[in-house]
Amino acid sequence: METVFLDLNGVHALYRQGYFDADATLDTQTSLLLWDCHDLGLKNCRSLILDAKRGVIISDKESTRLVNQFIKRQPVGLLLARCLISPLAKKPPCLPYVWGKILLVPLSGYTRHPTSWLRLDHVDYNYFVDPTHIAIIFDHDPKTRFILPINKKTYLCNLKTTATIYYRLRQLIHELSSAFDxxxxxxxxxxxxxxxxxxxxxxxxxxxxxxxxxxxxxxxxxxxxxxxxxxxxxxxxxxxxxx
Known part of the structure; x- marks a missing residue:
């Protein structure tokens, strides 16, 4: 199995493989990973997009802007997620975007500043290599694993928030389906x-x-x-x- 590390050297290697797209956006079907590069000093690169069809895309847009552009094209934004999670949260959580099959999850504890994002719905398998790294295998390529640096506690907290929103939405849909045949x-x-x-x-x-x-x-x-x-x-x- 091929292993791709997203440490500093690994990100630079992906950057050399990628191509610049001034109009880069996150694709609903094929985007897998949005990696924050705003402080790495790479030319025309504030973000890297890993895409199942398009490969590695270099963007001069910060991750926050790319995610907001993605959300703007969806039927609903983050207001619904905030309403679903706020009554259960002791403090404002780091919100993922959850709608239908789309699970776009932040990898850090903040989202109003640039951070990396993972399309969890495209993850076939994942496991912790150690408390500061997680291995991700995407469903489109079972022969490649990506090792991502993360904070385990933060990552698990974000997963819990994502699961809560997802299941509350599923519950709502089930109740609507029961009421309207x-x-x-x-x-x-x-x-x-x-x-x-x-x-x-x-x-x-x-x-x-x-x-x-x-x-x-x-x-x-x-x-x-x-x-x-x-x-x-x-x-x-x-x-x-x-x-």
């Missing part, structure tokens, strides 16, 4: 206009729900200005829906 078209509403179905999106649903909650809170205090409620909603999304 969508396996057959037995409902009298199955003839709903196709154009309405095409324009519906999860992002719109969450936006409308957030605005409704804020409007209700304002109404409780005698304030009914919808523009003001919308301003608060936009402010909340800007502040909490990304890193």
């Amino acid at each position: 969508l396996t057959t078209k037995t409902t009298p509403l199955y003839y709903l206009d196709e154009q309405l179905e095409r324009t519906f999106s999860l992002a719109t649903l969450f936006d409308d729900y957030l605005l409704m909650v804020i409007s209700l809170i304002y109404r409780e205090h005698g304030i009914t200005t919808e523009n003001e409620a919308k301003l608060i909603k936009d402010h909340l999304r800007q502040k909490y829906d990304h890193l």
Whole structure:
């Protein structure tokens, strides 16, 4: 089995293998690992993206920017994850991005500053080599293992946060599935206009729900200005829906 170390020498070796892409982004299907390089002094390289199809991509964007761009393209941002985990956390956790099969997990204890990220849903097998290194084998290439420097305690804490969000979402989906039987078209509403179905999106649903909650809170205090409620909603999304 080939072993790739992501220590200083290993990252430099990957950098020499990679190619620069000014428009680099994280791909929903094929991105495996986002490695923070902002303080290594590599030319045009603040991040390295390991991709199952495209290989090693060099980006001059910091990891935080790449992750925020990725989240922005998804149906929901981090606001939902914050709502799910906050009641259970004694202190604000280091949030992963969890939605459907996507598990994008930070490898350090902070995310508002550049850090490395792992697509956990593409990990076939992993184990601790020692308390400061973990071996990762991705599902697309079982013959290669990557040795990543990590803090074991922080990594396990981030995994626990990821699992909590994932299972709470699964529980929510199960409850919705039980309430709405969508396996057959037995409902009298199955003839709903196709154009309405095409324009519906999860992002719109969450936006409308957030605005409704804020409007209700304002109404409780005698304030009914919808523009003001919308301003608060936009402010909340800007502040909490990304890193």
